Amino acid sequence: MKAYLAYLSKRLVQFAVVVFVGINITYLVTHMTPINPVEQSISAATSYGATSPEAIEMMRQSLRQLYGLEGTPWEQYVSFWKRVLVGDFGPSLSAFPTPVSQLILRALPWTVGLLLVSTLLTWFLGNLLGGLAGYYRNSRILRAFGVLSMGLHPIPYYVVAFVLLIIFGFLWPVLPISGGATMASDRSNTLAFALDVTVHSILPVLSLMAVGIGGWFMGMRSLVSNIVTEDYVVYAELAGVKRSKIMRSYVMRNALGPQVTGLALQLGAIFNGAIITEQVFGYPGVGSLLISAVHSGDYSLVLGITTVSIVAVSAAVLLIDLLYPLIDPRVEAR
Amino acid sequence: MRILRMLTVATGLALAATTALSQTNVPGVPRNETIILENPEGTIKNPGWFNIWTINAGGQYTGLHQLALDTLWYIDPERGLDGVWENSLAAEKPIYNADFTEMTVKLRPGIYWSDGVEFTADDLIYTVETQIKNPGMRWSALLGLNVESVSSPEPWTVRFKLKKPNSRFHSLFTVRFNAIWMMPKHVFEKAADPQRFDFNPPVSLGAYKLHSFDPDGKWYIWQKRDDWQRTTLGRYGEPGPKYAAYIDPGPPDKRVIAQLNHNLDVVHDIAPEGMFTLTKQSPSLKTWFPNFPFAHPDPTLPSVIFNMQNPAFQNKDVRWALALLIDIKAVSMASYRGAATLSPIGIPPTGTHPDDYHIPLQEWLASYEIDTGKSKVKPYDPNIGNQIADMLRPTMKEQIPTDPAEIRKAFGYGWWKPNPQAATELLEKAGYTKRGNAWYTPDGKPFSIKLMVEGDSRPILTRAGTMIVQQWRQFGIDAKTEVAQGTTMLDRRIAGDFETLISWSVETYGGHPDLSFFLDSWHSQFVAAPGKTQSPRNWQRWSNPDLDKIIEEVRRISFDDKRTVELGRDYAKLIVREMPIIPLMAYNVFTAMDETYWTGYPTAENPYANPVPNWGNSRSMMVRLKPKQQ
Numbered sequence: 001m002k003a004y005l006a007y008l009s010k011r012l013v014q015f016a017v018v019v020f021v022g023i024n025i026t027y028l029v030t031h032m033t034p035i036n037p038v039e040q041s042i043s044a045a046t047s048y049g050a051t052s053p054e055a056i057e058m059m060r061q062s063l064r065q066l067y068g069l070e071g072t073p074w075e076q077y078v079s080f081w082k083r084v085l086v087g088d089f090g091p092s093l094s095a096f097p098t099p100v101s102q103l104i105l106r107a108l109p110w111t112v113g114l115l116l117v118s119t120l121l122t123w124f125l126g127n128l129l130g131g132l133a134g135y136y137r138n139s140r141i142l143r144a145f146g147v148l149s150m151g152l153h154p155i156p157y158y159v160v161a162f163v164l165l166i167i168f169g170f171l172w173p174v175l176p177i178s179g180g181a182t183m184a185s186d187r188s189n190t191l192a193f194a195l196d197v198t199v200h201s202i203l204p205v206l207s208l209m210a211v212g213i214g215g216w217f218m219g220m221r222s223l224v225s226n227i228v229t230e231d232y233v234v235y236a237e238l239a240g241v242k243r244s245k246i247m248r249s250y251v252m253r254n255a256l257g258p259q260v261t262g263l264a265l266q267l268g269a270i271f272n273g274a275i276i277t278e279q280v281f282g283y284p285g286v287g288s289l290l291i292s293a294v295h296s297g298d299y300s301l302v303l304g305i306t307t308v309s310i311v312a313v314s315a316a317v318l319l320i321d322l323l324y325p326l327i328d329p330r331v332e333a334r
Numbered sequence: 335m336r337i338l339r340m341l342t343v344a345t346g347l348a349l350a351a352t353t354a355l356s357q358t359n360v361p362g363v364p365r366n367e368t369i370i371l372e373n374p375e376g377t378i379k380n381p382g383w384f385n386i387w388t389i390n391a392g393g394q395y396t397g398l399h400q401l402a403l404d405t406l407w408y409i410d411p412e413r414g415l416d417g418v419w420e421n422s423l424a425a426e427k428p429i430y431n432a433d434f435t436e437m438t439v440k441l442r443p444g445i446y447w448s449d450g451v452e453f454t455a456d457d458l459i460y461t462v463e464t465q466i467k468n469p470g471m472r473w474s475a476l477l478g479l480n481v482e483s484v485s486s487p488e489p490w491t492v493r494f495k496l497k498k499p500n501s502r503f504h505s506l507f508t509v510r511f512n513a514i515w516m517m518p519k520h521v522f523e524k525a526a527d528p529q530r531f532d533f534n535p536p537v538s539l540g541a542y543k544l545h546s547f548d549p550d551g552k553w554y555i556w557q558k559r560d561d562w563q564r565t566t567l568g569r570y571g572e573p574g575p576k577y578a579a580y581i582d583p584g585p586p587d588k589r590v591i592a593q594l595n596h597n598l599d600v601v602h603d604i605a606p607e608g609m610f611t612l613t614k615q616s617p618s619l620k621t622w623f624p625n626f627p628f629a630h631p632d633p634t635l636p637s638v639i640f641n642m643q644n645p646a647f648q649n650k651d652v653r654w655a656l657a658l659l660i661d662i663k664a665v666s667m668a669s670y671r672g673a674a675t676l677s678p679i680g681i682p683p684t685g686t687h688p689d690d691y692h693i694p695l696q697e698w699l700a701s702y703e704i705d706t707g708k709s710k711v712k713p714y715d716p717n718i719g720n721q722i723a724d725m726l727r728p729t730m731k732e733q734i735p736t737d738p739a740e741i742r743k744a745f746g747y748g749w750w751k752p753n754p755q756a757a758t759e760l761l762e763k764a765g766y767t768k769r770g771n772a773w774y775t776p777d778g779k780p781f782s783i784k785l786m787v788e789g790d791s792r793p794i795l796t797r798a799g800t801m802i803v804q805q806w807r808q809f810g811i812d813a814k815t816e817v818a819q820g821t822t823m824l825d826r827r828i829a830g831d832f833e834t835l836i837s838w839s840v841e842t843y844g845g846h847p848d849l850s851f852f853l854d855s856w857h858s859q860f861v862a863a864p865g866k867t868q869s870p871r872n873w874q875r876w877s878n879p880d881l882d883k884i885i886e887e888v889r890r891i892s893f894d895d896k897r898t899v900e901l902g903r904d905y906a907k908l909i910v911r912e913m914p915i916i917p918l919m920a921y922n923v924f925t926a927m928d929e930t931y932w933t934g935y936p937t938a939e940n941p942y943a944n945p946v947p948n949w950g951n952s953r954s955m956m957v958r959l960k961p962k963q964q
Binding site: 035038040041046054055056057058060062065066093094097099103106107110165166169173177178181184191222258279282284288291293295296297 | 579
C-alpha cells in the first residue's frame with residue numbers, strides 16, 4: 001500500500017507537470033501567432049460598413065481595453081493563470097462578452113455524445129470482429145470483412161464522410177446531412193428529441209466508424225492469432241472444451257488488455273472533438289468551435305478548448321496508470 | 335455470425351424509419367409559408383446574443399439586421415423598390431446646413447417596435463448618446479469623432495451638431511450593407527450595462543419578429559408581424575413569406591444538395607462549379623442573369639494590389655508592364671470559368687456604375703495611349719467580352735448571350751490587350767534588363783514578385799492569382815504565389831506585409847455614383863508609415879496629390895451633387911494612368927434562388943434589390959416574393 005501511495009503521488013506530480021507544460025506551450029503558440037484578435041474584430045466590424053481611419057484607431061484602443069489585452073506580456077500571462085486556476089478562461093474574443101466556458105459547455109455534450117458512441121461502437125465491433133477473424137480464420141465473411149476494413153482504414157475519414165453524404169443525403173435522401181437536430185425541434189419532448197439527435201448522428205458516426213473499425217479489427221486479429229498458438233489454448237482444444245468458450249474465456253479476455261488501454265486513451269481524446277467530421281456534417285461540437293475560434297483569432301477560446309483537452313487526455317493516461325497495478329498483477333507500482 | 339445478420343437488419347430498419355425525419359419540416363412553421371435562406375456566417379457561437387451594437391458579438395446575418403432592425407436611409411446596390419435611395423425611418427433626405435456642420439433629420443411617424451411602443455426621436459438620440467458614452471461599442475468611435483451634440487428641437491425632428499464639416503455624415507445611418515441600427519431606448523435603458531446586455535429576445539423594428547432560434551446557433555426563424563403595416567417596409571405592401579429561416583447549411587457541396595432537395599430557397603454563394611451543377615439539375619433554379627454568368631456582381635472590385643511602399647512597384651511603368659502581361663481571358667476562365675464581369679477601371683461594373691462610369695469612359699479608354707519610350711500603344715480592347723463569349727459558346731451553347739449589350743453587361747466593357755512587347759519596352763524604360771530568359775531589376779537583382787492569395791478560403795481569387803503568376807513567369811519574372819489563409823491575410827494586409835496581393839480595396843454603393851464610401855480613406859493623410867498598421871481601405875498605401883485634390887473636393891460637395899460623377903470619372907482616369915491597383919473584375923456572387931416555394935426574386939431583368947441574402951437591404955425581397963404553392 002505504501003509503495004502504491006508513493007507511486008500515486010509521483011504520478012500525480014507528473015500529471016500536474018504535463019498539464020502545466022501543455023497549457024504553457026498552447027499559450028505561447030497562440031500568443032506568438034501573427035493573428036491579432038483586436039484586428040480581427042475590427043475587420044469584422046468594418047468589413048462592410050463605412051468607416052474612417054481615425055475611428056479605427058479609437059476602436060483599436062477601446063477593444064484592447066475591453067478584451068483585457070493591455071499590460072506587459074508577463075502581466076497578461078500571470079492574469080491568464082490566475083483565471084485558469086479557477087476555471088475561468090475569460091470572455092470569448094469572437095463572441096464577446098460570452099464566457100469561453102459557456103461556449104465550451106454548450107458544445108461539449110454534442111462532441112462527447114458523438115465520439116463516445118462512435119468510439120465505443122467502433123471499439124466493440126472492431127474487437128469483436130477482429131477476435132472472431134483471428135480465431136475463426138477460415139470464415140469467408142470475416143476474411144471479406146478483413147479485406148474491406150484494410151481497404152477502408154487508410155482512406156481519410158472525410159472522404160468516407162463525403163461519400164456517405166452523397167449516398168444518404170442526395171442519391172437516397174433518407175438521412176439528415178447537417179446539424180445535430182432538426183430545425184425547431186421540441187427539446188422539451190425528451191424522447192422525440194433524443195431520437196432526432198440519434199438520427200442526425202448516424203452519418204457522422206458511420207463515417208467515423210467506417211475507417212476506425214479497421215484499426216481495432218486488425219489489432220485484435222493479430223493479438224488473437226498469436227494467442228491461439230499458446231499452449232493453454234491448444235490444450236483446451238485437445239481437452240474438448242467448446243470452441244465458443246475457448247474463444248470467450250481464454251482468447252478474447254487475454255487479448256483485451258492492450259485494447260482497453262487504447263480505448264482509454266481514445267476516450268480521453270474525445271474532448272479534442274472530431275474536427276473534420278463536425279465540419280463536414282455541420283455538427284455543433286467542440287471541433288467546429290475550435291475551427292471557428294482559430295479562424296477568428298479567438299485565442300481565449302482556443303486556449304480554453306485545448307486546456308480541457310490536455311487535462312482530459314492527461315487524466316485518461318493517469319487513470320490507466322493508476323488502475324493497472326490494481327488490476328494486473330504483472331504490473332508493479334513503482 | 336448471428337450478430338452480423340442482426341446488425342444488418344437493424345441498420346436497414348433504422349434507415350427505413352428515418353426517411354420521414356430527414357425532411358426539413360418545422361413543427362408549426364409550414365414549409366410553403368417559409369422562405370429558407372443561407373446565413374454565410376455559419377454557426378453562431380453565442381446564438382442567444384442579439385445586441386448588434388457590441389463589436390463582433392453574436393450573429394448579424396441571422397435575419398437580425400435584414401428583418402428586425404432599421405435605420406434612417408437605405409441605398410440599394412441595384413435599382414431599388416422605388417429608386418436606389420430609400421427614406422426609411424427618415425421621412426426625407428438628410429438636410430445639411432451650408433458648411434456641413436449640422437445635419438437635420440425629419441423622422442417618419444407611425445412606426446412601431448414589435449412590442450407596441452412607437453419609434454421616436456428619443457430612440458435615435460439614445461442610440462447616438464449611448465454609443466458615445468460607451469467606447470468599444472460598434473459605432474462609438476465614429477459617432478464620438480463626429481457628433482458634438484444631438485437634440486430634438488421639435489417632435490419628429492433630430493438635429494446633429496457636428497464637430498467638423500462632414501458632407502457624408504448621413505452615410506453612417508445609410509444601409510449599403512449595414513449601418514447604425516436604431517436601439518430601442520425603452521428596452522436598453524433598463525439594462526445595467528448596454529455592452530453586456532444580450533437583447534434576447536430582440537424587440538424588432540422591422541416587418542418580422544423572432545419566432546425561435548437554435549440554441550446551438552444553426553438556424554433562426556422570424557415571423558411576420560401582425561402589424562407589419564406599422565413598419566417602414568409596410569408601405570411597399572405585405573411581405574410574402576410568413577416565416578423566414580436563416581440557416582447554416584454547411585459547406586458548398588451541402589448547399590447544392592440542400593437546394594436540389596428544395597430545403598434551401600436562397601443560397602448566398604457557391605463555387606461556379608456548384609452553380610453550373612444547379613443550372614443543369616435544378617429546373618426550379620432562378621439566377622441573377624438568366625444565362626451565363628448567372629452570378630450577381632457585388633459592388634466590389636477584386637484587383638491585383640501593389641504595395642506601393644515597396645521600391646519595386648513605385649514606378650508606374652513597371653505596374654503598367656505587369657498589367658499588360660495579363661491575359662484577362664485566361665484569368666477569367668481560371669477563376670470564374672468565364673463567368674467574370676471585367677473592369678479595366680477602378681470602379682466595379684455593377685449597379686448603376688456602367689451607366690455612370692464604364693459607358694461614358696469608353697471613348698477615353700479607346701484613345702488612351704501609353705508611351706513605352708520606344709513606341710506609343712493604345713492598350714484598350716473593348717471586345718474582350720465578345721472573345722470570352724465566343725470561347726464559352728461551344729460548351730455553354732445557348733446559355734451564352736448573343737446580344738452585344740447583354741454580353742457587355744455579363745462580361746464587362748473591355749479590358750487591356752496582352753502586349754508583351756510593350757511590357758518589355760516599359761520595363762526597359764524603367765531600367766530593367768533581360769538576361770537569357772530572366773528579368774533583372776535596375777540594381778542587378780532577379781526581378782521577383784510574390785503575389786499573396788487566400789488559398790482555399792477564397793478559391794476563385796486564388797485561381798486568378800495563380801494564373802497571373804503563371805503569365806508573369808512565362809515572361810521571365812520570378813513570380814510566385816504565397817498563400818495566406820483567412821485571418822493571416824487580414825493581418826498581413828493591414829500590416830503591409832506583402833509585395834502584391836489579390837483582394838479589393840474598392841467598395842462602392844453600386845446603385846449610387848458617389849465613391850466616398852471607399853475613396854475618403856485613400857487620402858494621403860491616412861497612409862501609414864511602412865511597418866505600421868494601415869487603416870481600411872487603402873491597402874496599396876498609395877498617396878497622390880491629384881487623388882487628394884479629388885477627395886478633398888468630394889468632401890466639400892453634397893452627396894447628390896452632379897459633380898460627384900465628374901470627380902468619380904477623374905478618379906477612374908487617374909487609376910488608369912497610375913495603375914496602383916490592377917482592377918480585374920466584379921466580385922461575382924453565385925446566389926442561387928429556388929422557385930419551388932417562392933417566386934418573384936430580383937434578377938438582372940428586374941433588379942429591384944440585391945438578392946445576396948446577408949445584405950441588410952435584401953429585406954426588399956420580402957415584399958415582392960409570392961408563394962408558388964398555396
